[in-house]
Amino acid sequence: MDTYYIDGKFVGDDRALISVKDIVVLRSFGVFDFLITYNKRPFHLDEHVQRLENSARYIGLEIHHTNSEICEIVQETVKRNHHHMESAIRIVYTGGISSDGLNPDGRGILMVMVTPRIELPPRWFTDGVKIITVDVERFLPSAKSTSYLSAVHAIQQAKKQKAIEAVYVDRNNRILEGATTNIFFFKKNRLVTSHRDILPGITRSIIIELAKDFYGVETRDIDSSELYDMEEVFLTGSNKEVAPIVKVNDLQIGNGRVGEHTRRIMQLFRDYTNSYGQGKHRLQLPAICTQTGFA
Ligand SMILES: Cc1ncc(COP(=O)(O)O)c(C=O)c1O
The missing domain is CATH 3.20.10.10 (D-amino Acid Aminotransferase, subunit A, domain 2)
Known part of the structure; x- marks a missing residue:
C-alpha cells in the first residue's frame, strides 16, 4: 500500500479521504501539480511547488503553507514510499469546505499522493x-x-x-x-x-x-x-x-x-x-x- 499525506497526517492511500463538502468536489476549485522522481529524487521540486503557489494565486485560492513546508512534506511522503523504484507525485491543494457551494469557508486541504511511476511504452x-x-x-x-x-x-x-x-x-x-x-x-x-x-x-x-x-x-x-x-x-x-x-x-x-x-x-x-x-x-x-x- 502507498502512503499519502493528507491534511497533517500520513495515512494509507485507502484512508486519504476528503469531505464531499470541499468545493473541489462540485466546483473543481483547487490546484495541483505533478512531478516524478529520478533515482528517488523529486525532479525540480522547488519549481513545481512554486508553480503550485502561482496557480493558487491566479485562481484566488489561499495557501496556508509555505513553499518550504510543502517541499518538506513531499520529501517525507516520498521517503515513506521507499518501496517504489521511482515515484509519480501529485500535490493537490483543495479550496476547502464551502457551506454555500460557491465560497470557500476557510482553509483548504493539502494532499500529497505518491504512487509508483508507470513506464510508458x-x-x-x-x-x-x-x-x-x-x-x-x-x-x-x-x-x-x-x-x-x-x-x-x-x-x-x-x-x-x-x-x-x-x-x-x-x-x-x-x-x-x-x-x-x-x-x-x-x-x-x-x-x-x-x-x-x-x-x-x-x-x-x-x-x-x-x-x-x-x-x-x-x-x-x-x-x-x-x-x-x-x-x-x-x-x-x-x-x-x-x-x-x-x-x-x-x-x-x-x-x-x-x-x-x-x-x-x-x-x-x-x-x-x-x-x-x-x-x-x-x-x-x-x-x-x-x-x-x-x-
Ligand atoms: C496543460 C499543460 N501544459 C503543459 C504541461 C507540461 O508541464 P511540465 O513539463 O511541468 O510537466 C502540463 C503538465 O501537467 C499541462 O497540464
Whole structure:
C-alpha cells in the first residue's frame, strides 16, 4: 500500500479521504501539480511547488503553507514510499469546505499522493507517436487547476484516433500546448515553442536551456498553418518527458521517423535527468512565469 499525506497526517492511500463538502468536489476549485522522481529524487521540486503557489494565486485560492513546508512534506511522503523504484507525485491543494457551494469557508486541504511511476511504452520513443489537434482554450492557462474537463475530453478524442495526446488550437489558429504537455518543432535548424497562453512547463524550460547550446530557440506564437512546414515535432512533460511526434492528425511529419534533432534533444534530457538523479547537475531555470507571459 502507498502512503499519502493528507491534511497533517500520513495515512494509507485507502484512508486519504476528503469531505464531499470541499468545493473541489462540485466546483473543481483547487490546484495541483505533478512531478516524478529520478533515482528517488523529486525532479525540480522547488519549481513545481512554486508553480503550485502561482496557480493558487491566479485562481484566488489561499495557501496556508509555505513553499518550504510543502517541499518538506513531499520529501517525507516520498521517503515513506521507499518501496517504489521511482515515484509519480501529485500535490493537490483543495479550496476547502464551502457551506454555500460557491465560497470557500476557510482553509483548504493539502494532499500529497505518491504512487509508483508507470513506464510508458518504449516504442513511443523509438518509433514516434501520433497526436491530434482540438479546438480548446483553457481558462487561466498559466494555472494548473483541478478543473481539467477539457483535457479529459480531448484525451478521449485522441484515443479514438489512436493518438497519445491532443494539442490545443485557439480561435486565432494558434497552436498552444497539449492536454498535459508543451509542444516544440524544428524548422531549418531552429527550435520553436509557443510562449503564451500555456502552462509554463518545467520540462519545457529545461529543454529550452539544454537546447540553447546547439540550436537557435524561438519562443513565439505558432500558427496552425505552420504544421505543414514542421520538420520534426516533439512534446515535453513531466510524465512523457520528450516524446517524438511523427503524425499530427493525418499529416505525416518529416519522413515519418524520429528525426536526428529530436533524438539529440531526447539524449540531452536523458543525460540531464540521470545526472540530476545522482545529485551532480541542477540547471538554474528562469522564474517560472508571470500571468501575462514568460520566456
Ligand atoms: C496543460 C499543460 N501544459 C503543459 C504541461 C507540461 O508541464 P511540465 O513539463 O511541468 O510537466 C502540463 C503538465 O501537467 C499541462 O497540464
